[in-house]
Amino acid sequence: xxxxxxxxxxxxxxxxxxxxxxxxxxxxxxxxxxxxxxxxxxxxxxxxxxxxxxxxxxxxxxxxxxxxxxxxxxxxxxxxxxxxxxxxxxxxxxxxxxxxxxxxxxxxxxxxxxxxxxxxxxxxxxxxxxxxxxxxxxxxxxxxxxxxxxxxxxxxxxxxxxxxxxxxxxxxxxxxxxxxxxxxxxxxxxxxxxxxxxxxxxxxxxxxxxxxxxxxxxxxxxxxxxxxxxxxxxxxxxxxxxxxxxxxxxxxx
Amino acid sequence: xxxxxxxxxxxxxxxxxxxxxxxxxxxxxxxxxxxxxxxxxxxxxxxxxxxxxxxxxxxxxxxxxxxxxxxxxxxxxxxxxxxxxxxxxxxxxxxxxxxxxxxxxxxxxxxxxxxxxxxxxxxxxxxxxxxxxxxxxxxxxxxxxxxxxxxxxxxxxxxxxxxxxxxxxxxxxxxxxxxxxxxxxxxxxxxxxxxxxxxxxxxxxxxxxxxxxxxxxxxxxxxxxxxxxxxxxxxxxxxxxxxxxxxxxxxxxxxxxxxxxxxxxxxxxxxxx
Numbered sequence: 001x002x003x004x005x006x007x008x009x010x011x012x013x014x015x016x017x018x019x020x021x022x023x024x025x026x027x028x029x030x031x032x033x034x035x036x037x038x039x040x041x042x043x044x045x046x047x048x049x050x051x052x053x054x055x056x057x058x059x060x061x062x063x064x065x066x067x068x069x070x071x072x073x074x075x076x077x078x079x080x081x082x083x084x085x086x087x088x089x090x091x092x093x094x095x096x097x098x099x100x101x102x103x104x105x106x107x108x109x110x111x112x113x114x115x116x117x118x119x120x121x122x123x124x125x126x127x128x129x130x131x132x133x134x135x136x137x138x139x140x141x142x143x144x145x146x147x148x149x150x151x152x153x154x155x156x157x158x159x160x161x162x163x164x165x166x167x168x169x170x171x172x173x174x175x176x177x178x179x180x181x182x183x184x185x186x187x188x189x190x191x192x193x194x195x196x197x198x199x200x201x202x203x204x205x206x207x208x209x210x211x212x213x214x215x216x217x218x219x220x221x222x223x224x225x226x227x228x229x230x231x232x233x234x235x236x237x238x239x240x241x242x243x244x245x246x247x248x249x250x251x252x253x
Numbered sequence: 254x255x256x257x258x259x260x261x262x263x264x265x266x267x268x269x270x271x272x273x274x275x276x277x278x279x280x281x282x283x284x285x286x287x288x289x290x291x292x293x294x295x296x297x298x299x300x301x302x303x304x305x306x307x308x309x310x311x312x313x314x315x316x317x318x319x320x321x322x323x324x325x326x327x328x329x330x331x332x333x334x335x336x337x338x339x340x341x342x343x344x345x346x347x348x349x350x351x352x353x354x355x356x357x358x359x360x361x362x363x364x365x366x367x368x369x370x371x372x373x374x375x376x377x378x379x380x381x382x383x384x385x386x387x388x389x390x391x392x393x394x395x396x397x398x399x400x401x402x403x404x405x406x407x408x409x410x411x412x413x414x415x416x417x418x419x420x421x422x423x424x425x426x427x428x429x430x431x432x433x434x435x436x437x438x439x440x441x442x443x444x445x446x447x448x449x450x451x452x453x454x455x456x457x458x459x460x461x462x463x464x465x466x467x468x469x470x471x472x473x474x475x476x477x478x479x480x481x482x483x484x485x486x487x488x489x490x491x492x493x494x495x496x497x498x499x500x501x502x503x504x505x506x507x508x509x510x511x512x513x514x515x516x517x518x519x520x521x522x523x524x525x526x
Binding site: 071126133135142180 | 484
């Protein structure tokens, strides 16, 4: 396959590159499939070759050459430092707080970075039945911090979740402490339009970074609540030639 | 001691209509051949238990064999939705399915408690979520520190079915690669069936492998390719193309039904995808 040499990154590429940059100084990252997995593998190539990739299938220290389709592809098992059974993964590694960063996705995100992956509509009679919790609730409770990766649309960034599957910052200040969570919770929500981070006092998401070429109006339009914008809003550094070519080469494998 | 038998006889002997059955496999070693034999023998009203009900349970739900589903993640991994699972929950087709859902941590701990023959497991989790009110968890206080934790009830399926790479002629089983909850499923279940890629004269110990001794397994069946389209590390590769193909095919009720009739119901034992 040929690797495109178009110097302009797509919105999805920017999102992946920004997520990868967050892992530059991280020891271990818990990832699901899709863009989080791509970002973490990219981080190993470009920023942090020692980064330990952990998939919930029990593969710890996986070093995939290709982007896996599932969280349990054979290549993850073959390249892992070691493999653990699922109860051990959740009790000894995730629950015990041994993993520094977790990447999570969601169908709905609210202003406190709480997540829904269960249903759209009513629980008993859902309009759309989503896959469910998977590992997310305990991952978000116990990993050092959580980075949410989601497409920026009004359907995703909602005023009110249809179902609270995974607690981010709950109802605001002190919520995580009251619930007994030991991880710090979501530190960023990375979208294809920008980056949202929780305000240190209110724990409400604030737009802190906007990707190059994106209009602020487009972000407000794609967010169902009245999104606060940081006074020191920055523009995302465009992907470097190195980041972009590494990402495209990875995608083409 | 485990008895070595055929898939047809094993399913006929172990699984009855209405049973709770766990066909486990965490992306790896999924017992498709055994699940398909359950369909061929027309088992109904099953309580299907599995952490990650992917294509196999999508097929079983779509064929109407499930009364209830106990699970923690119902998706086609890396691809998207399970369309038959969704159709059953959203529209009651072909029949309504009762659901009981957990988180992965909850399900894994439920299996571990089941394997230990304890009534429940203790963990941190569920609190603050809407799941708490929708599933079988209960708050519990640590008798030593007073910390608030949650209890999840043990899972002890009537039948546990898993796939593994190999067994010897005495029915000792060895599996390697991603172990998922294969061991817990066999140890938690009242009755168990292990299908294997091959039966060998002697099990050669492998680093990191899990061994299930013959005396904790009821029946062992040689079913080469029995995990396809999932995989058996080192023997059969994962057929990622099939998982993508399924996403298209399974959207349509009629296309699904005719595919199942042709490729599962009308095929002999163990000649499965």
